[in-house]
Amino acid sequence: MFTKGKKWLLATGFIASSFTSMAHAATELTMYYPVAVGGPLTKVVDGMIAEFEKNNPDIDVKAIYAGNYNDARIKALAALKSGKPAQLSVMFSIDVHELMDLDAIIPFDEVVETEADRKWLQSFYPALMENGRVDDKTWGVPFQRSTIVMYYNKDLFRAAGLDPEQPPKTWDELAAMGKQLTKKDASGNTTQWGAMIPSTGYPYWMFGALTKQNGAVLMNQAGNETYFNQPAVVEALQFWQTLGNEHQIMPKGAIEWGTLRQNFLEQKTAMMWHSTGNLTAVKKNANFDFGVAMLPAKQSLGSPTGGGNFYLFKDSTAQEREAALKLVKFMTSPEQAANWSIATGYMGVSQAAYDTQALQDYVKTFPPAAVARDQLAHATAELSTHQAGRVRKLLDDAIQSALTGSASAQEALDSAQKKAERILKRYR
DSSP, rough: OOOHHHHHHHHHHHHHHHHHHHHSSSSEEEEEOOOOOSSSSSHHHHHHHHHHHOOTTEEEEEEEOOOOOHHHHHHHHHHHHTTTTOOOEEEEEGHHHHHHHHEEEEEEEEGGGGGGHHHHHHOHHHHHHHHEETTOOOOOOOOEEEEEEEEEEHHHHHHOOOTTOOOBBHHHHHHHHHHOOOOOOOOOOOOSSBBBBBOOOSHHHHHHHHHTTTTTTTTTTTSBOOOOOOOHHHHHHHHHHHHHTTTTOSSSOOOHHHHHHHHHHTTTTEEEEEEEHHHHHHHHHOOOEEEEEEOOOOOSSSSSEEEEEEEEESSOHHHHHHHHHHHHHHHHHHHHHHHHHHHHHHOOOOOOHTSSSSHHHHHOOOOOGHHHHGGGGEEEEOOOOHHHHHHHHHHHHHHHHHHTTSSHHHHHHHHHHEEEEEEEEGGO
């Protein structure tokens, strides 16, 4: 027979064992996340994760913030090789072919099980899915997504005698208005530029906007062909060159991605092309009246989509995949996507997000919040190929060599296309 003391010890031992089992039963997720792309996002993401963990006490999420998109990809793949992989990550939407080639990710189609899950997978804006769907499977789910928009200083428009409610809608208007907005001092030094388009950081992305506006695309959907030296593509780069060389509405040579927002806030440029992910930061820090508009057109309006998708890594257990899917569904839910858009400036990734009362009210009081969403009707996929990093660098180098005067647009793009062809022909 057990004594009362022994029974108590057994009972407390059983309880302790139960708590230990419960602790071990928690599913732990590691997620890599890029934060150096559009403002101070760490606190926003931390808040979303904290709410998720509160609603899902059996799941622990460790977010590892990794600088820009390239940093996130490098760190996530390094963890994969080290045997301590993450279960999910937000990485470039355009990394999809490279991640598939590495056999690092699995399609969401293999993880969703219910009809509600499948309906969720079909709920995102189609334009945002172009970089995530390959071979009729969904490999990436949109989250931190954007288009390029044009920010413009309404006060400087007024001072130049321009209508602050009528930003340039065509390439010709961009050049003409840019000249009216460019100012020089008595010594001939430019004190205010008409416009700036960044040519470092993500020059291929800005170029994708110009080519779309001129009726051209940079690659095929399969990611195994590029069209860098097609006539309309060359013409787009030549136009970019004229903005600095002929029209002189922006500085010649390189314009830095990382400092452009500050240049705009300091009123050193009247217009800038940049990610909608900067919208909230500009709203908070601009001490002047500003507007946001779609990019101007040549043949048509247009911008590539941009930003990051959620990916699920292959090296994970069924339990981890289920937990990771639950986290992705939470963070892309209409309510969370709406709050995310308001807090950061990135767009809500589904129509359901814009149907929420929170985002409806926000757009009503701050109409620029809808510009990137509305521009999706004129959007194209961002440059995405096999060997994506190498191919993007070829185009980046070609753009910069043309803008700095090291080569003509035709020469630079001919060279980039020839080298890209050598890389991609093995994938056809």
